[in-house]
Amino acid sequence: xxxxxxxxxxxxxxxxxxxxxxxxxxxxxxxxxxxxxxxxxxxxxxxxxxxxxxxxxxxxxxxx
Amino acid sequence: xxxxxxxxxxxxxxxxxxxxxxxxxxxxxxxxxxxxxxxxxxxxxxxxxxxxxxxxxxxxxxxxxxxxxxxxxxxxxxxxxxxxxxxxxxxxxxxxxxxxxxxxxxxxxxxxxxxxxxxxxxxxxxxxxxxxxxxxxxxxxxxxxxxxxxxxxxxx
Numbered sequence: 001x002x003x004x005x006x007x008x009x010x011x012x013x014x015x016x017x018x019x020x021x022x023x024x025x026x027x028x029x030x031x032x033x034x035x036x037x038x039x040x041x042x043x044x045x046x047x048x049x050x051x052x053x054x055x056x057x058x059x060x061x062x063x064x
Numbered sequence: 065x066x067x068x069x070x071x072x073x074x075x076x077x078x079x080x081x082x083x084x085x086x087x088x089x090x091x092x093x094x095x096x097x098x099x100x101x102x103x104x105x106x107x108x109x110x111x112x113x114x115x116x117x118x119x120x121x122x123x124x125x126x127x128x129x130x131x132x133x134x135x136x137x138x139x140x141x142x143x144x145x146x147x148x149x150x151x152x153x154x155x156x157x158x159x160x161x162x163x164x165x166x167x168x169x170x171x172x173x174x175x176x177x178x179x180x181x182x183x184x185x186x187x188x189x190x191x192x193x194x195x196x197x198x199x200x201x202x203x204x205x206x207x208x209x210x211x212x213x214x215x216x217x218x219x220x
Contacts, residue, residue: 001146002124002145004123004148005145005146005147008095008184011185034144
């Protein structure tokens with residue numbers, strides 16, 4: 001799945017992530033990928049939110 | 065006097081509005097539906113995925129190929145992302161196969177009615193606007209060609 005699609009589907013679930021090059025174009029070239037999805041956890045995130053993120057990613061990896 | 069049938073562009077837009085209404089504002093379901101519509105679109109021949117067919121102003125790569133039959137324009141498209149492919153497929157569904165003059169005059173009210181702006185956000189809305197602009201540019205070019213041809217045949 002394309003990183004932009006993943007970002008938008010996560011956004012629809014209220015999960016904010018960074019998508020794209022992440023200002024690291026040389027790394028993207030080296031890895032041979034167009035872009036990535038980056039989830040950043042911070043002090044205000046709860047364990048429930050982390051679990052919700054994992055569940056949503058698992059759901060996206062196994063589409064209906 | 066018989067009642068005028070709905071113009072096809074209008075009928076197609078109404079079909080889309082109805083389908084989206086059934087999803088009752090569920091943003092995730094709407095995005096999946098858009099991706100499904102993209103998957104249903106006929107495959108675009110790899111030979112048409114050229115730089116000339118790339119739409120400028122989209123974050124994703126979107127290729128738009130067109131052909132003309134008489135006064136009608138036909139569109140085919142593809143994209144490297146599933147949601148964007150679904151978005152261009154909506155426009156192809158509504159406008160492909162329609163007379164050029166109808167495409168030029170088309171009021172694409174379905175976009176507002178399905179709440180596209182809120183659904184896809186500002187960045188993609190700007191890309192979506194670029195797709196519409198490109199479709200209109202193609203239609204204008206063909207209308208000019210048609211006008212020129214009728215002018216030439218009028219002179220001969």
